[in-house]
Amino acid sequence: MKEKTIKTIKELLPYVITIIVVLLFKQFLFAPIRVNGDSMYSTLKNNDIMILDKVHYRHNDIKRFDIVVVDADYELLIKRVIGLPGEEIEVKNNKLYINGKYVKQNFKYKNTEDFSYKIPKGKYFVMGDNRTNSLDSRYFGAFKKKQILGKTNYTLFPFNRIGKKV
Numbered sequence: 001m002k003e004k005t006i007k008t009i010k011e012l013l014p015y016v017i018t019i020i021v022v023l024l025f026k027q028f029l030f031a032p033i034r035v036n037g038d039s040m041y042s043t044l045k046n047n048d049i050m051i052l053d054k055v056h057y058r059h060n061d062i063k064r065f066d067i068v069v070v071d072a073d074y075e076l077l078i079k080r081v082i083g084l085p086g087e088e089i090e091v092k093n094n095k096l097y098i099n100g101k102y103v104k105q106n107f108k109y110k111n112t113e114d115f116s117y118k119i120p121k122g123k124y125f126v127m128g129d130n131r132t133n134s135l136d137s138r139y140f141g142a143f144k145k146k147q148i149l150g151k152t153n154y155t156l157f158p159f160n161r162i163g164k165k166v
Contacts, residue, residue, distance in 0.1 A: 030051055030052065031051075032050070032051060033050050035050065035078055036078075039134035040078055042129065042130075043067070044067075044165060048155050048157065048161060051156060052152045053152065054150040055150070056151040062081055063081065064082065065107065066080070067079070068080075068151055071149055072143070073140075079128055082137075083125030084119065085124065089117050089119065090115070090116040091115055094112055107129060109130075109131055110130045111132060113131075117137070123143060123145075124142055153165050
């Protein structure tokens with residue numbers, strides 16, 4: 001009986017190790033994430049499946065226009081970083097100004113109502129590309145760095161949309 005148990009454990013051990021490695025990989029390094037809604041349209045589409053890179057910001061700074069996943073009170077949002085800590089952002093006549101200077105947005109975005117916002121230190125201002133249909137920092141306020149779970153810019157599915165998004 002004992003030999004049979006040891007044999008069974010030896011047979012199952014590679015599977016158990018594989019499962020543990022996959023779970024650790026997903027928990028700490030990379031994970032799939034689904035786009036929910038049209039707030040990032042036309043860059044991302046509803047139900048696109050993307051890869052969330054959880055380690056990128058351990059070694060790199062969060063940059064303006066990065067596409068990130070934000071934890072907004074237990075709801076995960078995929079948005080674009082528009083403003084960095086301490087900056088004053090303003091949208092006027094559909095143009096973005098950072099600390100009073102015009103900043104060109106090199107991606108497609110929908111019209112944006114005029115607003116201004118002073119970002120507190122240690123926080124980031126995020127918006128969806130589909131500005132008329134996005135709950136973002138204009139609604140939730142700026143997010144702390146620890147609420148930014150990682151960077152996501154690679155679509156896996158559907159296959160006809162596979163690739164890097166900017």
